[in-house]
């Protein structure tokens with residue numbers, strides 16, 4: 001397993017198991033298989049609705065002595081309905097309870113968006129829009145307090161643009177360790193990556209395989225299929241590996257942590273082994289040319305009619 005260093009010198013496994021879209025019925029088995037195969041990094045979130053099942057698998061693995069808590073890197077995320085400073089610690093405690101843990105390795109603000117307590121996603125057509133306000137500073141201070149209390153060892157953000165990251169850095173007592181963003185050859189995020197590197201912040205790439213199993217509401221017609229890209233396929237043939245492995249090797253070789261999701265034993269193993277593949281400079285250059293700024297997770301669900309958010313304000317792009 002490859003590791004990356006965080007700004008405080010600690011290590012994070014370069015490849016982890018993504019659990020978004022893994023149903024509660026199957027996620028436990030997938031996590032168990034992943035632990036058996038050697039995965040030591042698990043990416044979770046309260047909104048995925050499967051933390052209790054993941055926690056049951058961890059508890060079993062600890063009991064059986066398969067793995068020790070300190071050998072794992074476990075990330076979770078604060079949902080947008082709990083940004084109010086008074087709501088942060090209860091949300092974290094609930095996640096810790098569900099995962100059966102005393103602490104997280106990393107706790108992220110899931111989105112730079114604030115909605116009312118109890119709301120999952122805003123729904124179009126609702127009379128009362130669920131958007132509300134909480135200052136980023138207040139939310140971040142509550143996360144800093146969680147670090148002080150030992151409830152999480154690192155804090156960070158997700159879906160933050162370069163501009164929002166700068167804003168956060170200007171107010172942070174404890175700096176963000178990670179920004180987790182969509183990142184793959186069609187959305188290479190080179191400016192954000194360069195900025196993050198200059199600030200000793202790691203980027204984690206989500207949807208590294210193009211998240212073909214996203215709910216229908218998240219999908220667009222005729223979207224580009226990353227796993228079927230001919231350039232990726234040609235490199236896979238050259239390397240004698242799969243297209244997915246090329247995508248994951250590329251992410252790691254670029255210095256980003258990657259969290260492919262799978263609930264299939266063969267693919268779990270294949271993905272883990274991608275960390276051992278080294279692409280040539282020519283192969284990296286061919287992939288660099290694929291950037292087309294395509295987001296599979298556009299964030300459109302935050303921009304329903306009447307929302308204070310637009311895609312431009314979300315990503316700080318015109």
Ligand code: A2P
Pocket residue numbers: 018206207208209210211212213227242244245259260261262263264267268270271
């Ligand atoms: P499955 O869970 O059945 O393996 P992402 O990580 O970008 O969200 O992508 C997850 C999707 O990619 C899921 O549909 C997952 O299916 C699939 N997937 C995971 N690993 C591989 C692989 N090695 N080859 C092809 N598809 C994969």
